Amino acid sequence: MSSMATRERILGALRAAAPAAAPDSRELEARINQHHAHGALRAASQKQRADVMERVMTSVRTEVIRSDSASWPALLAVKLGQAGVQRLLLDPATAEGAALAAALPVGMQTLSFSQPLEAWKDSLFSAVDAGFTVARSGIAATGTLVLAPDAGTPRTVSLVPPLHVALVYASTLHADLHAAMHSEGWSTGMPTNLVLVSGPSKTSDIQQTLAYGAHGPAVLWVVIVDDGMEAQA
């Protein structure tokens, strides 16, 4: 049976049995909004959200660094040096990428994602120690980074290198996932890939024993930059 005929058969079978369609979902959305309206962090200050973000992320073995706009590059550069990072993947076209690159110790090499993945897949997999990304925002309640990869910082930067370093501004922290989706208008502008990251890669597939570093980055550092601006939503 061709896929087209199969399509008609499946849709026909469903239509024959479906109740009268009731596509209006406004009541449902009102209930969803109502359920989240009183979330624990909805009324929290930026500092409170950042504190919760730090606590939740730390509880799943993420290393959180609190800093401010002026001092984070130097702080992070020292840490990267101490960790023995030699090749760091970042986007020098962003202000943050440029600031970090300028602060790095002599001898640490920066790489930028300047060609398609297939052109340098093997070296990305074997020769990059860390990837640096700037999160679009964060979600305090679950300790989550919202990453929207783009041409400068593609998807694999936060995925393939064993160490992922992410920077998130405290002013972008949302109370919860519902708030993030609504205030950023996800439904009207989804990028190819939106990734929510809540800790380093892990698994409990062997006798329910938690182990970190399954397939994604085994180590996650998050720099929360206190930028002193209250979030808009």
Place this chain on the structure above:
Amino acid sequence: MNARPMHFVSPADFRERVSGALQDQALRTSMRGAMEFLQTKRSTQFPDADELEQLRDLGEAIRQHALANLPDLLVQFESSLQALGVQVHWASNADEANAIIHEIAQRRGARSIVKGKSMASEEVELNHYMSERGIDCVESDMGEYIVQLAEEKPSHIVMPALHKTRAEIGALFERHLPGTPYTEDVDALILAGRRSLRQKFADADIGLSGVNFAAADTGTLWLVENEGNGRLSTTVPDVHIALMGVEKVVAKLEHIVPLASLLTRSATGQAITTYFNLITGPRRTGELDGPREMHVVLLDNGRTQAYADQQLRATLQCIRCGACMNHCPVYERVGGHTYGTTYPGPIGKIISPHLLGLEETADLVTASSLCGACAEVCPVRIPIPSLLVRLRTEANRDPAQQVDQPLRGQGASFSRGERLVWRFWSGAFARPSVYRWFRWLATRLRAFAPSSQLGWTRHRTPLVPARRSLSDLLRERGQAE
């Protein structure tokens, strides 16, 4: 790993496997530990009973809204995907799904497929189909990888290698992964698994994944995982194929928020998993990674049968969290493999009859005390016990009886003798004179009660009617009928 033989057992042999499983002390111990662990993890995620009940109501309402509008939502989902450049395929059954995926692989000249976790691909036995045609499918979820190396099937839908001890996995890795010495250290084992799979992601021609939720409005696939293998499978290879049941689609992206929370909290007791991977189409112009070609295969495989019946449609509300199996006293005692179906436990008992027919699965629907623990924890309130009773009814219905939407395998457990007994019984109960006569006869002829009474006397003393009936005794006391 070509043409590897796999162990296929039939759900029809369920009864035979049960006693073996019950006597397997190692399995009993490890299942008990695992179930306790998962139950505790879940309950700590729901400290507020009111919030939980409210969220379950919401989850049920969202899934029911999606099912009520399913045909329209599928059409909308399809056009959202096509607008993004995704190729959409429809498959009636396992063979069609496998053929579609094989055709894509052939056209691309693919030799290897790396797989993120996908129960739908287990359902269609994709690995087996592909290996017979010279295409290597590698499971990359750690649990799936372990059961693939062991030439087994998953015993749990969320924790595929739940039944395996670390010692067994240590021995398995030592045998199959070059340069891996035996160890029971879990960190070392996971590292060995990571190393051996790393190159597979880079080399694979195609990445295949399942889908946890799909949004009709944006065409987004929402994938939930902890390991990162799902992200790698859907990002690194040049082609991504997502295989999903037709019931997975919901109307709007925002409807997924409560469902995702219910899923992770119910399944593994996590407020959120490490990764929520939201995929909206293939690589766009200017982007430097991600698949350039993307396919979504929409699978029926018996789901339209469940959909056709208003009561059984609730089966399709399932979000595959596995909480029902984690709380099932039967699943805990016999383990996942005993069922012989892709989906074991309570959800397996109510979905498998539609996938495989009642001929194969009639015994499964009886393997429940109807204790109701599954329905109590189900995040989308599927009334599993009443669906089991309904499926038992259909399995015992006269195969010749004409009904509106007959289930595949209707009457698989039907027996004329049993029907005769029930007919007599209901007839006698409806006519007091017949009942009185039967009562008189039974109490007088009690000496003739057979000493062997089919299955009953295998473990119990025979049933013998009492000397006097209850109403006789009451009449003597002056408390007459």
